[in-house]
Amino acid sequence: MQTPQDILQHVFGYHQFRGQQETIVNTLIGGHDALVLMPTGGGKSLCYQIPALARPGTGIVVSPLIALMQDQVTALRELGVRAGFLNSTLAWPDVQDTERALLNGELDLLYIAPERLIQTRTLDLLHQAELALFAIDEAHCVAQWGHDFRADYLRLDLLHNEFPQVPRVALTATADMRTREEIIERLQLQEAQQFIVGFDRPNIQYRIQQKDNPRRQLLSFLKDEYPQQAGIVYCLSRKKVEQTAEWLSGEGFNALPYHAGLSPRLRETNQSRFLREDGVVMVATIAFGMGIDKPDVRFVAHLDLPKSIEAYYQETGRAGRDGQPATALLLYGLEDVVKLRQMMSTSEGNEQFKRGEQQRLNAMLGLCELTSCRRQVLLRYFGDQLDEPCGNCDTCLTPPQTWDATEAVRKALSCVYRTGQRFGVTHIVDVLRGSGNEKVITQGHNQLSTYGIGKELTVDEWKAVLRQLVAAGYLDVDAEGFGGLQLTESCRPILRGEQRVNLRRDIRTRKPTARAARRPDADIAEVDRPLWEALRACRRRLAEEHGVPPYVIFHDVTLRDMLEQRPHTATELLAVSGVGDSKLERFGADFLEVIQDFSALAS
Structure with missing residues (x-):
């Protein structure tokens, strides 16, 4: 068994844990259960990946994201982690190979879709294997009337009954008190230690405007601030998704549609392009986004009102995972309220459910009409506290009259x-x-x-x-x-x-305080820009060779650290944030060559 610190540094390339990560990791290594609520971009995956590597056996990750499993596994393999997945996309020989690797102890992590996990055949297989832990990702899907409900999650309580000695961790970025209680009850996590990490995402600027020609408003926002950058535009209906994507394409944006009504092949193609290409705008229903690891999403825009603060926070949280400035823009009108209430009235839920949904919608409306700091109210909804106004939402930057x-x-x-x-x-x-x-x-x-x-x-x-x-x-x-x-x-x-x-007082001619349009790397000095572009080009070439998105090779944060430190040896490169042993071995020589070439030119 390696220590968590060794794994963090040599596998993942980070030199210290953030926040409560180390405590969560040690809880699971000690064989105890945990419930983890941590904001998007806060490092949830490390909380189960490191214990899975530290404990004997294979870590089983229950994930609803079949479309993303292959990307997640590929990224882990680039780190030298022995990872695999089992879902309906695999051919039978590949299923057999993966099952054989599990039984032979040749996997560190195995990702399984919930509908496959609960099958008798899969459970029999797991009983024959040595298991390190169960990680139930996107655990809010267990909430029966939640915004991302998955029926198969309701049967995951069987893990507690079938594998009582295997530690379990349930993780999500968003859960209000009601959802939290439902996760605990349905997954039988009453004895689990709870880790509620602060919900604040200070780099995201929240803006909410009443609809006044929403297409014109969106176009102005994109052209003024994010003309060539990646983002997500959410719409309530499939028809509106397709119409908006077509319109944005006509306006010169690289816009793609995504909703459950498109063919699986087209959804997979569009998602892959969003992850791998620069500057793609994904226009989508809420069917898109959960588990997306793309770090440089610069904006999330809602053209319709989300049905709850929980859904709104989950969706806006897909922006700015890299910690750089990002914007969440919401355009809403009373017609959205009418439409959502009509949808609620025809839902299959009982009266108690409908009352709960109504309360959530009312809370969302309250957030929209605030005259005080939006972030304070947003965090208070999740039981978090911000003592002073944030200074980075529209009501703070341009106080309403x-x-x-x-x-x-x-x-x-x-x-x-x-x-x-x-x-x-x-x-x-x-x-x-x-x-x-x-x-x-x-x-x-x-x-x-x-x-x-x-x-x-x-x-x-x-x-x-x-x-x-x-x-x-x-x-x-x-x-x-x-x-x-x-x-x-x-x-x-x-x-x-x-x-x-x-x-x-609605003043429709007043524009909210906006960030001037600029490149994400605009803060890099002109003298450093040639090396910066060369590092990016090296990353792009390696990404194409390995068939992965560029950020899987290295995040921008890692390239910036290289630019600042200018490492010349393998040992110096290993000190750069995000460079672990495997990536040093696979990619180190390429990046060191780029840096050395520029150093030679400068001398």
Whole structure:
């Protein structure tokens, strides 16, 4: 058995553990169970990979990501780790070879899809092998009504019953208290030590804007800030994914679609291009992204409202895994709320589930309409604490204006009541502004006392008022009908004149504080740029030769460290962050040659 520190340094090329990694590793090496909540990019995989290498036997990793298993295994093999996978993509002879390697003790890590793991044949195989541990990755998939639910995860409690002596670790980047409790219950981890690492991702700038020609808003964002950089654009529907990808391609972006309705071959091709090529924009439903290791995703943009803060945090967390500045942009409108509530009302869940989903959506709406620091509220949702405003979200950088909207709110609520609580936003605004359109006349709403009492506000200003009243819980949306607005009990004090209401003022012409468009490597000095480009070219050549994404060879962080340290010997290169024994042996000579050539030219 090697020590964890030896494995960290010589296999993975890192010189010290981060945060609670070492404690988690030692817990598993000691044979104990663990639940790990750690933000994306925080180093979760090391928490089970190192114990699997330190303990006798093979570490079994349960992963829902069949499409990514091969990439994950290839990356481990580049490190000199004996890794394999079992899933439905393998031909039968390859399955037999992998099973034989497991039984012969020739594998350090074996990745298995949950639907294969729970088969009797696989369980019989595992009983014959020496097992180091079970790692249940993306453990939030066990939450029955979660945003990435996988039915096969519900049967993973059998690991506790079938292999009681094998330590288990469940890992996820995102889980609120309800999901956390469900993971513990369903996986029988009541005795597991819990490691809740801080959720904060300070390098991500959170921005939320109301929709005002969302295509124009997205195009401005991409052209102004990220014209040639990798990112993800999330849409609610498959149709919108394809239309948005086609439109962005027409605007000169390297944009690809991804959703569950595409053929497996096309999904695999597009995902591979996103991982291997520079500057690809993936337009996707939430079917894309879980487990994506690409470190240089510079932005995540949502063109529709996520259904919960948990889903929003999980998806935005795919940006900036390398710790460099990244942006999470969300565009939303009241039509998103109507659409999501209609989806919830037709779901298969019971009433308790629907109430829970409604509460989660309400929390998401609350985050959208904040006038204070978004990051503080986001972290508080997960039980984390940020004592001071973050200074890196839109409400911190450009504090929103507020106004005393009490009278306008009373007018709006009265109009909703007098029109029968069955009409949507557009009709309510038409009545308030005294429109003479056919629908208002036909319904007789031009005879109401609220007809024309709101001419002092524009159409957009009234829409903002109604949107914020829904977000604050003063109005509800009829999910089973056509999105009609309805009063809630909480609006009574306002109508009785007992409560005043301040709302945020939407100023649609104001742009949020944005980062100027720049290359990710813009901070590299001009004198160093030729060597930087030569190191990148060397990495690109090796990646093509080995059939892996460039970051599997070395991350940008490692290339930057090479640029700074200018190692000339194998021993000096081994001191560079991210260079372990295997990568030194495989790639060291190539990079040392590049550095030595430039040193010779400079002398």
